[in-house]
Amino acid sequence: NAGVTQTPKFQVLKTGQSMTLQCAQDMNHEYMSWYRQDPGMGLRLIHYSVGAGITDQGEVPNGYNVSRSTTEDFPLRLLSAAPSQTSVYFCASSSTGGVEKLFFGSGTQLSVL
Amino acid sequence: DAKTTQPNSMESNEEEPVHLPCNHSTISGTDYIHWYRQLPSQGPEYVIHGLTSNVNNRMASLAIAEDRKSSTLILHRATLRDAAVYYCILRDVDFGNEKLTFGTGTRLTIIP
Numbered sequence: 601n602a603g604v605t606q607t608p609k610f611q612v613l614k615t616g617q618s619m620t621l622q623c624a625q626d627m628n629h630e631y632m633s634w635y636r637q638d639p640g641m642g643l644r645l646i647h648y649s650v651g652a653g654i655t656d657q658g659e660v661p662n663g664y665n666v667s668r669s670t671t672e673d674f675p676l677r678l679l680s681a682a683p684s685q686t687s688v689y690f691c692a693s694s695s696t697g698g699v700e701k702l703f704f705g706s707g708t709q710l711s712v713l
Numbered sequence: 714d715a716k717t718t719q720p721n722s723m724e725s726n727e728e729e730p731v732h733l734p735c736n737h738s739t740i741s742g743t744d745y746i747h748w749y750r751q752l753p754s755q756g757p758e759y760v761i762h763g764l765t766s767n768v769n770n771r772m773a774s775l776a777i778a779e780d781r782k783s784s785t786l787i788l789h790r791a792t793l794r795d796a797a798v799y800y801c802i803l804r805d806v807d808f809g810n811e812k813l814t815f816g817t818g819t820r821l822t823i824i825p
Contacts, residue, residue: 631811642800642817643757650811659814690756696811698745698764698804704756 602626606691606705613681613712621676621708623691629703631694632674636660636687637707643690649674650696681712717801722820731788733819735801738782744803746777748786751798751818760786760799764806796823 607622623632633648635658645658649668663685665677674693678685691705718736725731737746747762761768761775763784768775774787788795800818805811 633811633813635815642798643815645812645814648811648813656812658812692757698743698747698762698806700804701747701759701762702749702757702813704749704758706756 604691604693604703604705606689606708608708609706610709611711613678613710615682615712617681618677618679619681621678621689621691621710623674623676623693623705624672625674625693625703626672627693627695627703628671629693630671630696631700632668633658633692634664634666634674634676635690635692636685637690638687646676646689678710683712686710686712716814717803717816719799719801719816719819721817722822724822724824725788725791726824727793728790731791731795731821733786733788733799733801733821734783735785736783737801737803740781740803741805743806745806746775746781746784747802747804748773748775749800749802749815750795751800752794753797757800757815762804791821791823793823793825796821 604625630651634646635643644660647666649655689708692702694700694702748760749757751757763775776785798818800815
């Protein structure tokens, strides 16, 4: 099993550009989520999904869109990148429910100039 | 959303036990207590979780207060590889609440 795969690992954008961060898992997990982590800070929840076709906002959703058309994939879209979105982005997945543990990807480091 | 409170940082000597506290005074009866850690330049990784009883695994032990309003992650013999940020979060046993927030965690420094 590959677990949670995030691509790309690094990305540099110019202000106003759009891009999609990819997240895929091969564990048939219902739950997937996106976090951002600024330097020296903790993880902040952007969006999450509890199954295909279901998404909801986290703590910091502005500037980001998500969709969940399949169980395996949960892409994060930046429609018009801003320097404030410079951060490291982590995707996580899990079966639903408190007894299940979260699995994290290795992260995407995004810089917006 | 159920919240947790952790100290910002802690230090421990190598090969000594480490006790990392977490307060969760608003925990509900259906919340599991989860611990994750994040090594430098890596994604978070699972450490341990529990509901009411104390739990042990190969990485650590989890001690849960009788009223469940606090818990302690115990690293029995810290090594330099345990230097990381440790996060305590709550996760409902049911489908209903999956808005999982992490906070800033505790940065653990191990002194050789």
